[in-house]
Amino acid sequence: MQQPDLFEPVLAAYRNVQIDDEGITNAALYQALNLVEGERKPVGRARAPHNLEHRKIRWQQQTLRRLGLLERVPGQRGRWRLTPKAQKDGALTPAPEGVALVAFSTDLGLAIWTRTETLAGKLTDQISAIITSPPYPLREARAYGNCSETEYVDFICGALEPLLKNLIAGGCIALNVSIDIFLSKSPARSMYVERLTLALHTRLNLHLIDRVVWHNPSKLLGPTYWASITRQQLNVGYEPVLIFCNDPVRCVADNRRVLQPHSKRHAQLLAAGGEARTATYGDGAFKLRPGSFGSATAGKIPKNVISIAHVSREVEKTRKQAKAHGLPVHGALMPVKLAKLLVEFLTPPGGLVLDPFGGWGSTAMACDEAGYRWIILEMMAEYAAGGGLRMSDRPGFRASFDLEGWEPPASAGRN
Ligand SMILES: C[S@@+](CC[C@H](N)C(=O)[O-])C[C@H]1O[C@@H](n2cnc3c(N)ncnc32)[C@H](O)[C@@H]1O
Known part of the structure; x- marks a missing residue:
């Protein structure tokens, strides 16, 4: 089954973070998605304050539940996990230990x-x-x-x-x-x-x-x-x-083994026999003399x-x-x-x-x-x-x- 791309980050977060059938909490999911508790804004008729990013994710969870891809972990408040169907469709099969x-x-x-x-x-x-x-x-x-x-x-x-x-x-x-x-x-x-x-x-x-x-x-x-x-x-x-x-x-x-081609400017410098000037840079650490950069090298x-x-x-x-x-x-x-x-x-x-x-x-x-x-x-x-x-x-x-x-x-x- 092709999963809609919109849900892929949430499904991927479950795949990456969920270690076994214990599932994960929403706090862990938000962390996996790099979303944290932030400013709450009044939402709906009741104007109850909600974190809009988290709300979007919870909506995706509910949709994935209806698609049969996510389920609540029985007996565990606030924990969700991938369903066997989600694990089968496009999910991952870890190698058993020793195999x-x-x-x-x-x-x-x-x-x-x-x-x-x-x-x-x-x-x-x-x-x-x-x-x-x-x-x-x-x-x-x-x-x-x-x-x-x-x-x-x-x-x-x-x-x-x-x-x-x-x-x-x-x-x-x-x-x-x-x-x-x-x-x-x-x-x-x-x-x-x-x-x-x-x-x-x-x-x-x-x-x-x-x-x-x-x-x-x-x-x-x-x-x-x-x-x-x-x-x-x-x-x-x-x-x-x-x-x-x-x-x-x-x-x-x-x-x-990883030299890169010289720049055009360097090639021109080489053709001219190197620098013609004398100069000092970096408090004397680097000195340019006539002829500097005049020898051909294999690359940059x-x-x-x-x-x-x-x-x-x-x-x-x-x-x-x-x-x-x-x-x-x-x-x-x-x-x-x-x-x-x-x-x-x-x-x-x-x-x-x-x-x-x-x-x-x-x-x-x-x-x-x-x-x-x-x-x-x-x-x-x-x-x-x-x-x-x-x-x-x-x-x-x-x-x-x-x-x-x-x-x-x-x-x-x-x-
Ligand atoms: C960041 S990805 C590597 C991607 C790879 N560099 C590429 O470009 O194709 C890390 C991979 O390590 C695998 N992995 C995680 N734990 C592992 C383990 N214990 N033994 C072998 N592979 C593992 C994951 O399934 C994942 O595919």
């Missing part, structure tokens, strides 16, 4: 439907780089305490730790994380990224090489409430990519602010294909161009790249196109299948899941 099945493969790589924690300690291959965007940390606070950020740091450290024995000396890990996580009812950002950075250093002895800024010119406007309503925040335009290395002195990153070293839009024709095509196959659309992709830059910068030629949170396989696509070997692990069968659709024209492609008339594999269990 690992090949979803598809190409001449260069392998996509495995599994939980990272199932396979991470069992991989025997040497890994040259780990490049990934993990799931975002938002989880509902449980009655026994707020598990969200602490659990998240443990989760990421726990996922990476068993892989470190396979990582080559000087090997790198790139983590694309979100900064769009806010403290409850506050325009203050969560500092989980800082806590994660410190934990990766102190617990796993990884060293921070860089925090690359991925500027996304087509990023959706937000945080809606804090930027457009209270006006205390600017609209967010970037996400960090944290790069760590297990042995920085032997770090295998090499920017010569990229800056660590990378501007790439998350939308592309290729992603649009994959979305259409996924919908046509009744598969859910993946809503949190890394652009293949960004993945390719990271892969080529961080991985020696011929190396093997692992993405433990593979999604629709952007890292796999990047590796396959750039000639690197790859393994991706993805927990949701439908996303693994969507990745297969996306890569079906790559050399040597073989699908293990049957994409025509898609059914989750027989051994699939729902949590």
Whole structure:
């Protein structure tokens, strides 16, 4: 069944936050949608004060209930969950614990439907780089305490730790994380990224090489409430990519693999034999002399602010294909161009790249196109299948899941 796009953010929030049949409260739903308690306005004949954003969401909940996609959790006040029908139609099938099945493969790589924690300690291959965007940390606070950020740091450290024995000396890990996580009812950002950075250093002895800024010119406007309503925040335009290395002195990153064409101005300067002037900049830190920039170089070293839009024709095509196959659309992709830059910068030629949170396989696509070997692990069968659709024209492609008339594999269990 095709779900109306209007409801997709609400359904996606349930899919991302609902961990089991306990469902989630509306407070958790609003948080997942980045909506918080704000100004109340009088509504209806009774002129009772209501938060209009929350009201819109409650209306969507009721409509989804009538469509048979959401239901109240029996015996639990104020908790809602996806119905079995919603879970079946376009929803996600997590790999049962201990299960690992090949979803598809190409001449260069392998996509495995599994939980990272199932396979991470069992991989025997040497890994040259780990490049990934993990799931975002938002989880509902449980009655026994707020598990969200602490659990998240443990989760990421726990996922990476068993892989470190396979990582080559000087090997790198790139983590694309979100900064769009806010403290409850506050325009203050969560500092989980800082806590994660410190934990990766102190617990796993990884060293921070860089925090690359991925500027996304087509990023959706937000945080809606804090930027457009209270006006205390600017609209967010970037996400960090944290790069760590297990042995920085032997770090295998090499920017010569990602040089960009020189600008026209630089080419003219080269043709003229370099600068003709003498000048000093930055309180003497930089000196221009006649002939500076006169030697030919292979290309421009990229800056660590990378501007790439998350939308592309290729992603649009994959979305259409996924919908046509009744598969859910993946809503949190890394652009293949960004993945390719990271892969080529961080991985020696011929190396093997692992993405433990593979999604629709952007890292796999990047590796396959750039000639690197790859393994991706993805927990949701439908996303693994969507990745297969996306890569079906790559050399040597073989699908293990049957994409025509898609059914989750027989051994699939729902949590
Ligand atoms: C942000 S998405 C990655 C998207 C991917 N970079 C792409 O562009 O296609 C994170 C993915 O991790 C998957 N995931 C979450 N927990 C997982 C786990 N424990 N093991 C494996 N995959 C997991 C989610 O299903 C989701 O597809």
